[in-house]
Amino acid sequence: MFNFLLQGIFTGLIFSLVALGYTLVYGVLRLINFAHSEVLMTGGFAGYFFLHYTIGIHPVPSGLWATIFYVVLGVIISGAGGTLAALLIERFAYRPLRRRNAPKLAYLISAIGASYFLLNLFGKEFGRYPVATSQPFNNHVVVTIWGGQITMYDLVILIATLALLFSLDRIVYRSKMGRAIRAVASDMETASLMGVNVNRTIASTFALGGFMGGAAGFFLAINQGVSNNMGFKPALFAFTAAVLGGIGNVRGAMVGGVILGIAMFTPIYWLGQPWLEEVIAFSVLVLLLLFRPTGILGERLGRTA
Amino acid sequence: MSVQATAPKKRNLSLNGDDVRRMCTAIAGGLVLAIMTGPEGSISEPTYGVKTSLLTSHVIGYLIFGVILGCLLTYRAKVQDGTWRRIRSTPRRTLFERAAAVSSISRYALLAVTALAAALVTLIFADFSGPVTRNKLSVHVLAHQFLYTRTYGYLLLALALWFTVVNQAMRLTTYRLRSIPRPLFVLGAVIAIFFFSLTSDPFLPARFAWRSLNPAVANSLFHHWTTYLWLILGLAISLSWLFKRDRSSGTGSPRRSRALVVTPPMRFLTYVAAGFIVFEAPKYMSQYWQISLFQQIGVFCLLAIGLNIVVGFAGLLDLGYVAFYCLGAYVTAYFCGALPLQPPFHLNPFLIIPFAIIIAMLSGVLLGLPTLRLRGDYLAIVTLGFGEIVYVLANDWTTVTGGSAGTGAITNFSIHLFGVNYAWNPTNPLSYYYLLLGILIPAIFLFDFLNHSKVGRTWAAIREDEVAAQSLGINALKYKVMAFAMGASTAGAAGVFTAVKVGHLFPNTFILQLSISILVLVIFGGMGSIVGVLLGAIVLQWLPSYMNFHSYLGFQEADLYLYIGALLVVMMIFRPQGLVPSRRRRREIFDAEEGLGSADALGAITQEQPS
Numbered sequence: 020m021f022n023f024l025l026q027g028i029f030t031g032l033i034f035s036l037v038a039l040g041y042t043l044v045y046g047v048l049r050l051i052n053f054a055h056s057e058v059l060m061t062g063g064f065a066g067y068f069f070l071h072y073t074i075g076i077h078p079v080p081s082g083l084w085a086t087i088f089y090v091v092l093g094v095i096i097s098g099a100g101g102t103l104a105a106l107l108i109e110r111f112a113y114r115p116l117r118r119r120n121a122p123k124l125a126y127l128i129s130a131i132g133a134s135y136f137l138l139n140l141f142g143k144e145f146g147r148y149p150v151a152t153s154q155p156f157n158n159h160v161v162v163t164i165w166g167g168q169i170t171m172y173d174l175v176i177l178i179a180t181l182a183l184l185f186s187l188d189r190i191v192y193r194s195k196m197g198r199a200i201r202a203v204a205s206d207m208e209t210a211s212l213m214g215v216n217v218n219r220t221i222a223s224t225f226a227l228g229g230f231m232g233g234a235a236g237f238f239l240a241i242n243q244g245v246s247n248n249m250g251f252k253p254a255l256f257a258f259t260a261a262v263l264g265g266i267g268n269v270r271g272a273m274v275g276g277v278i279l280g281i282a283m284f285t286p287i288y289w290l291g292q293p294w295l296e297e298v299i300a301f302s303v304l305v306l307l308l309l310f311r312p313t314g315i316l317g318e319r320l321g322r323t324a
Numbered sequence: 325m326s327v328q329a330t331a332p333k334k335r336n337l338s339l340n341g342d343d344v345r346r347m348c349t350a351i352a353g354g355l356v357l358a359i360m361t362g363p364e365g366s367i368s369e370p371t372y373g374v375k376t377s378l379l380t381s382h383v384i385g386y387l388i389f390g391v392i393l394g395c396l397l398t399y400r401a402k403v404q405d406g407t408w409r410r411i412r413s414t415p416r417r418t419l420f421e422r423a424a425a426v427s428s429i430s431r432y433a434l435l436a437v438t439a440l441a442a443a444l445v446t447l448i449f450a451d452f453s454g455p456v457t458r459n460k461l462s463v464h465v466l467a468h469q470f471l472y473t474r475t476y477g478y479l480l481l482a483l484a485l486w487f488t489v490v491n492q493a494m495r496l497t498t499y500r501l502r503s504i505p506r507p508l509f510v511l512g513a514v515i516a517i518f519f520f521s522l523t524s525d526p527f528l529p530a531r532f533a534w535r536s537l538n539p540a541v542a543n544s545l546f547h548h549w550t551t552y553l554w555l556i557l558g559l560a561i562s563l564s565w566l567f568k569r570d571r572s573s574g575t576g577s578p579r580r581s582r583a584l585v586v587t588p589p590m591r592f593l594t595y596v597a598a599g600f601i602v603f604e605a606p607k608y609m610s611q612y613w614q615i616s617l618f619q620q621i622g623v624f625c626l627l628a629i630g631l632n633i634v635v636g637f638a639g640l641l642d643l644g645y646v647a648f649y650c651l652g653a654y655v656t657a658y659f660c661g662a663l664p665l666q667p668p669f670h671l672n673p674f675l676i677i678p679f680a681i682i683i684a685m686l687s688g689v690l691l692g693l694p695t696l697r698l699r700g701d702y703l704a705i706v707t708l709g710f711g712e713i714v715y716v717l718a719n720d721w722t723t724v725t726g727g728s729a730g731t732g733a734i735t736n737f738s739i740h741l742f743g744v745n746y747a748w749n750p751t752n753p754l755s756y757y758y759l760l761l762g763i764l765i766p767a768i769f770l771f772d773f774l775n776h777s778k779v780g781r782t783w784a785a786i787r788e789d790e791v792a793a794q795s796l797g798i799n800a801l802k803y804k805v806m807a808f809a810m811g812a813s814t815a816g817a818a819g820v821f822t823a824v825k826v827g828h829l830f831p832n833t834f835i836l837q838l839s840i841s842i843l844v845l846v847i848f849g850g851m852g853s854i855v856g857v858l859l860g861a862i863v864l865q866w867l868p869s870y871m872n873f874h875s876y877l878g879f880q881e882a883d884l885y886l887y888i889g890a891l892l893v894v895m896m897i898f899r900p901q902g903l904v905p906s907r908r909r910r911r912e913i914f915d916a917e918e919g920l921g922s923a924d925a926l927g928a929i930t931q932e933q934p935s
Contacts, residue, residue: 051701068370115897122913125896127641127704128847131840132892139886144365144373147882245367251836255712258705294720301709308702309694 021167023288024281029173031280032180036235037257038264038272039187040105040228046204046267047224050123053130054108055232056254057137058101062233063240063249064141065100066093070153070241079154089155090175094183094234101233102226108133109225114218142247149246176238183234184273187227191269200224204267252297256283259304265314274315279303339398346401347394354390358383360886602761606754614753619825620865622760623818628845628861629764629771629854630814635843636852636909637775638807639787640696641704643839644711648812650718650834651687652680652819654725657829662732665724673737673824677763677817684816685809692808696801711836718831730830734823748824756825763817772854774810783807788912837885844888847895850902852909859904 037059044052070093074080080089112133116125156175160168191197199220202210211217235257239249256279264275282303283296307314355378362377377383606617627649634642657663659671659679671679695706718725726732737759738747748755774780782803785793794800823829841864849860868884895902901913 051705053704067367112893112896121896121900123701124635124639124641125900125913127701128843129893129896131643131843132889132896135837135840135885135889136893137889139883139889140360143360143883143886145370146364146366150367255705255709259709262702262705292720294716297716298713301706301713304709305694305706308698308706312698312702 020285020288021165023284025167025169025173027281027284028277029176029280030284031260031277032176033235033238033253033276034257034260034280035264035273035276036180036183036231036238037253038261038276039184039269040232041258041261042264042266042269042272043191043200043224043228045261046269047200047207047221048113048126050113050126050130051258052108052225052228053127054112054134054137055105055228055257056250057134057141058104058108058229058232059236059239059250059254060138060141060245060247061104062097062101062229062236063245064145064236065233066097066237066240067150067152067245069093069096070155074153074155076153079157081157086156086171086175090179093155093237094179097237097240098230098233101231101236102229104137105225105229105232106222108137109222113221113225117221138247138251145245145247147247149244149249151244152240154241172242179234179238183231187231188269188273190227196220196223200227256300259300259307262304262312263307263314265316268314268316271314271316278315343398343401346397347391350394350397351387351390353393354386354388355383356890357389358386360883360890361386364880364882603758606757611753614757616866616869618753618757618760619822620869621862622757622764623822624842624845624865625858625861626760626764626767626818626821627815627842628849628857629767630811630818631842632846632851632854632857633771633774633807633814634811635846636850636857636906637780637783637787638804639783640804640807641701642707642808642811643704643836643843644707644709644714645811645815645842646834646836646839647707647711647714648684648688648815649819649822649838650714650831651684652816653823653829653834654718654731654819655680655683655816656820656823657731657734660733660735662726662734662828663724664722664726670735673735673820677820680816680820681813684819685813688809688812689805692805693801696804696808708836711839715831715834715836718834725831728831731828733828734826736827737824750825750827756821760821763821767814767817768854768858775852775854779803779806784908841885841888844892847892848903850905850909853902853904853906856902856904856906860902863903 037055040055040058041052044050044055070089073089080086108130112129113126116129156171158170158172160170161174162169189197191200199210199215200223202213202215203217203220203224207217210220235253236250239253243249257276260275260279261272262275263279264271264273266272279300283300286299287293287296359374359377362382363373365371365373606614627645631642631645634640634645654663656673656676658665659667659669659676660673661667661670691707691710695703698706719728721727736748736750737756748759775783782793782798785796785798786800786803790800822833826833845861845864846857847860848864849858850856868881901909
């Protein structure tokens with residue numbers, strides 16, 4: 020049982036990384052970024068190619084420093100891939116519409132279009148079936164607590180995710196860019212009157228979310244390989260996590276991911292049917308939207324500081 | 325047009341940064357298209373696809389396409405803002421206009437000539453679909469054609485065509501119509517004719533007959549490199565036309581509408597011609613296209629007009645629409661005893677239709693009641709989740725649905741009533757098609773009626789401004805749930821037809837991608853306009869199978885969603901109102917862009933109250 024709980028926590032951490040992308044964009048634009056799953060996928064592919072060209076078919080590197088080297092570099096490269104994808108999506112699917120002040124439906128549809136375009140372009144160029152990634156470290160069991168096993172992979176996720184979440188929190192709440200983001204989130208027009216470059220701030224929001232999504236894609240790629248639709252389900256769960264924590268709220272997304280992970284995986288211990296986890300996740304989403312649509316920590320990126 | 329005001333200046337090439345950027349974007353678009361249509365890569369050779377698409381002769385056509393598109397866009401933009409004058413600065417009158425202006429006799433002569441031309445077109449059409457076993461064209465053969473009833477249908481078609489042409493031409497002579505650049509008009513007509521000759525493919529036997537009559541023309545038209553040139557030109561022109569910023573009916577626009585004036589006899593004739601095409605023409609198609617007509621076009625028309633109620637009329641985004649389709653299909657399988665879970669009683673598929681409709685409707689209400697209270701964009705994600713849950717249940721709940729192995733055999737439609745015994749069978753696809761028409765056509769008229777009734781006006785009020793609508797005492801939730809349930813029940817009915825025709829179901833049919841592709845049909849055609857949605861469904865469902873059939877421009881079936889994704893983005897940027905928009909929707913979109921109201925029931929983006 021404890022094993023399921025741990026699995027929930029570590030998967031939940033990845034969800035919260037992805038959920039940040041949703042929550043940041045939602046906080047600023049009041050839009051669900053439907054193309055975020057493709058940010059995840061792009062990051063995964065960037066990580067795949069990084070590991071493929073550095074490690075490739077060589078034996079799995081061992082040693083603490085090698086692990087740190089590959090993970091840090093991999094996260095940065097995947098994050099850069101995710102950032103690039105997010106910026107492209109913003110530039111081509113969002114900005115032209117924003118310039119025209121288009122209705123909201125148009126944004127959702129063009130984001131879906133961008134998502135499908137990227138999904139199938141990657142499928143066309145890199146094949147439509149999952150491919151295993153070269154492993155950057157040995158995935159052995161590090162400790163066993165009450166029958167729950169914590170592997171190297173879990174440990175890496177825990178440390179890297181916490182570091183990423185912490186630095187994002189600092190960026191949003193302490194840096195100049197973060198202040199601009201929060202200003203635009205609370206009132207776009209006033210912020211632009213105060214001299215904030217709204218377009219650049221929105222792009223930086225997408226970039227930040229894209230970096231987190233790309234990093235999450237790296238971890239997913241190590242664990243389950245890459246394929247062109249690897250991002251779809253994690254992104255859906257991550258959206259649920261973002262709503263759970265209160266969409267538009269950065270800290271809420273972090274908490275929401277872990278809670279959703281636990282809520283999804285722990286019941287499987289009793290139910291025994293792994294495919295039920297999706298049903299559970301979406302039932303949680305529907306129930307949540309019914310009873311507390313603002314999530315656990317409330318909404319509004321601008322007002323939670 | 326303020327062209328005349330700045331008359332003394334000669335046409336000068338004042339290109340600026342915008343033009344360069346436009347040109348670069350168009351060329352880049354061409355290159356992206358080249359990659360999209362290029363060969364596939366693989367993970368072991370990740371650069372193969374892009375390299376082969378961009379570094380071989382494959383790219384040339386797309387570069388030409390990009391340049392042409394860029395030129396056309398630049399030309400139009402320049403003419404519109406008045407820096408360039410039209411190529412023909414003093415508008416030359418066409419032969420038609422000059423002749424019509426001479427005297428009333430010449431006008432009547434002109435009418436006679438066009439009528440004759442229309443009759444000729446009719447003859448050629450009739451000839452097209454005539455019996456295959458002929459060797460030469462003779463008066464005898466032509467006379468023979470008139471013995472077939474379909475000829476009269478074509479005659480009516482030609483008459484409608486002629487009325488339209490003449491009506492429009494007469495308007496040209498009395499009103500001004502200088503805003504379409506003439507070369508574009510002519511080229512567009514040529515392209516239209518070319519595309520039409522392509523569309524004749526479903527009438528394959530007829531075309532073979534025609535080919536055997538004049539093989540030289542047929543070959544030069546269909547098997548020559550010029551085909552590709554025409555295709556590229558046509559694409560560029562139709563795209564630049566399609567994606568122009570059509571502001572003609574925005575608020576306070578000075579331009580007069582160029583819309584056709586539809587007179588009652590014209591409308592009647594159009595109905596007759598449409599009826600003829602819908603009922604009569606399929607009989608002359610090859611079986612491949614008859615199957616495609618039912619399974620690819622007919623069923624999707626039904627699905628599209630159902631989704632149109634939700635997306636187009638009520639302005640809600642439903643991404644799990646296929647779940648109701650799936651539900652309808654599995655209800656059919658259940659009552660036929662094709663699932664592992666046995667029903668209490670077996671039913672004839674005809675009797676299942678109301679069951680499927682009611683069950684889909686109830687599930688729509690159950691899903692809609694709680695979620696439609698919420699902000700609109702949450703609805704999108706909840707419906708997405710619902711679609712995924714239904715798919716997972718169909719795929720993995722083996723004890724009830726049979727799982728990924730699919731269901732057992734589903735009974736076919738049959739009638740045993742009052743001495744009439746008829747059983748539908750898959751060797752005759754048209755029987756299903758006509759049955760489907762029996763539900764599709766009433767649905768079209770019902771939805772059109774609804775749209776123009778109190779309910780339709782309420783939907784419009786809700787999607788334009790929900791708060792204002794509620795302040796007038798409208799129960800927004802009730803009407804939204806109603807739209808949702810109606811869309812769901814239409815999908816449920818479509819599910820029955822698919823289930824019966826296919827014979828056994830696989831969950832893989834009902835993936836999320838299908839929801840998106842139905843959404844594309846609605847958006848491409850024009851949200852809220854039934855004609856537009858039907859047209860979108862017909863064009864977008866027919867075109868892929870046609871292009872796949874011939875592998876035109878290297879089209880591959882697997883890339884369909886790649887094109888669909890790109891089409892969605894481009895459409896939203898350049899022509900959010902769709903191909904044949906409803907007048908109301910178009911005005912709403914423009915009003916929303918000006919900051920007045922909204923064009924959907926999703927809540928505003930920027931006008932959120934700072935509290």
